[in-house]
Amino acid sequence: MSADVMQRAERPAWMEKPRPVTQGVKGLTLVFTVLVVIVPFWVVLATSFAPDKQVIANGGYALWPDRWTTNAYDLIFSGGQITRAMLVSGGVTVVGTTFSLVCTIMLAYALARPGVVGGKPVMLLVLFTFLFPAGMIPSFLVVNGMGMRNTYWALFLPVLINAFNLVVMRGFFQGIPAELFESAKIDGAGELRTLVTIVLPLSKAVIAVVGLFYAVGYWNDFFRAILYTDQATMWPLQTWMRTYVVQSQNSLISVQGGVSEQIQFAPQTVNMAVVVLATVPILCVYPFIQRYFTKGVLTGAVKS
Structure with a gap:
C-alpha cells in the first residue's frame, strides 16, 4: 500500500x-x-x-x-516582608487546597450516591449559591461574627468549597459504574472504605484538575487579605504585588510593629521581580497536571 x-x-x-x-x-x-x-x-x-x-x-x-x-531579587528578600508573604501564600495555598479537596470530595461523593437523605435539597442549595453568591458585606459580617478576622483561617475558610468544582466532581463520581459500588457492598465495605479504595483511585484526573483550580485560586487571591486582616504582616504575596504594581508604589515597605515605613527605593525592576515570584510557582506545577485537564473536566461535566 x-x-x-x-x-x-x-x-x-x-x-x-x-x-x-x-x-x-x-x-x-x-x-x-x-x-x-x-x-x-x-x-x-x-x-x-x-x-x-x-x-x-x-x-x-x-x-x-x-x-x-539579581539586585532586584536581593532587594526584595532583604526587606523580609516578601519572604514572609511567600511563606503565607504557600501555607494558605497548601492548607486551603487540602481542606477544600477533602471537603469537596466528601460532599460530592455524598451527593452523587443515590438515596442520600436530603441530597436533593442540599444540591439545590449549592446551585443557588453558585448562581447567587454572597456579597462582600454579608461575607465580612460572617467572618467577623465568627471571630476569624486577623487570622489565617479567614483566608480560606470562607471559600472552602467552590460550587463549580463540586458540580464537576459530583458528575465524575456519578459516571463511575454502579457495579463497582454493588460489588464493594457485597464484600462488606462501608461508604468510607468504598470512597478511599475504589472511588479515589479512579478519580485521579478530576482530583488533579479541581486541586489545581483551588490552588490557583488561593495563590492568586489578594482581596481577602485586605478585607479580613488589618496587619500587613499577614498579607500574601499577591497583595504585596498589587501594592507594588497596580498602585505603582515605588518604595519597599518594611513592616515593624504594625507600622509601615519606607526604607529603600524600588525601581521598575523590583515590580517585575515580584511578578516573576508570583507567577513562577504556578507555572512549575501546571505542566504536570495539564494532561488531566481534558479527561477531568469533560468527564466530570457530562452529568450534573
Whole structure:
C-alpha cells in the first residue's frame, strides 16, 4: 500500500487533504500566538534581571539585559516582608487546597450516591449559591461574627468549597459504574472504605484538575487579605504585588510593629521581580497536571 493511500485511509472521509497554503497559515498563526504569550512574560523576566540604568533609559522595560543582575531579587528578600508573604501564600495555598479537596470530595461523593437523605435539597442549595453568591458585606459580617478576622483561617475558610468544582466532581463520581459500588457492598465495605479504595483511585484526573483550580485560586487571591486582616504582616504575596504594581508604589515597605515605613527605593525592576515570584510557582506545577485537564473536566461535566 502506497504512502498516499495509507494517508487517505488514516484521514476521515470528510477531511480534505491539507493544502500547503493552509498549513502555512496555521503555522504562522501558531507562531504568532506563541509570541503573544511568551514575549510579555519574557519582558517581565528580562526587566527583573536588568540593571536599573538600562531600565530607566528604556522607559521602564528591557528586552535583553546588558548585564544580568539579581539586585532586584536581593532587594526584595532583604526587606523580609516578601519572604514572609511567600511563606503565607504557600501555607494558605497548601492548607486551603487540602481542606477544600477533602471537603469537596466528601460532599460530592455524598451527593452523587443515590438515596442520600436530603441530597436533593442540599444540591439545590449549592446551585443557588453558585448562581447567587454572597456579597462582600454579608461575607465580612460572617467572618467577623465568627471571630476569624486577623487570622489565617479567614483566608480560606470562607471559600472552602467552590460550587463549580463540586458540580464537576459530583458528575465524575456519578459516571463511575454502579457495579463497582454493588460489588464493594457485597464484600462488606462501608461508604468510607468504598470512597478511599475504589472511588479515589479512579478519580485521579478530576482530583488533579479541581486541586489545581483551588490552588490557583488561593495563590492568586489578594482581596481577602485586605478585607479580613488589618496587619500587613499577614498579607500574601499577591497583595504585596498589587501594592507594588497596580498602585505603582515605588518604595519597599518594611513592616515593624504594625507600622509601615519606607526604607529603600524600588525601581521598575523590583515590580517585575515580584511578578516573576508570583507567577513562577504556578507555572512549575501546571505542566504536570495539564494532561488531566481534558479527561477531568469533560468527564466530570457530562452529568450534573
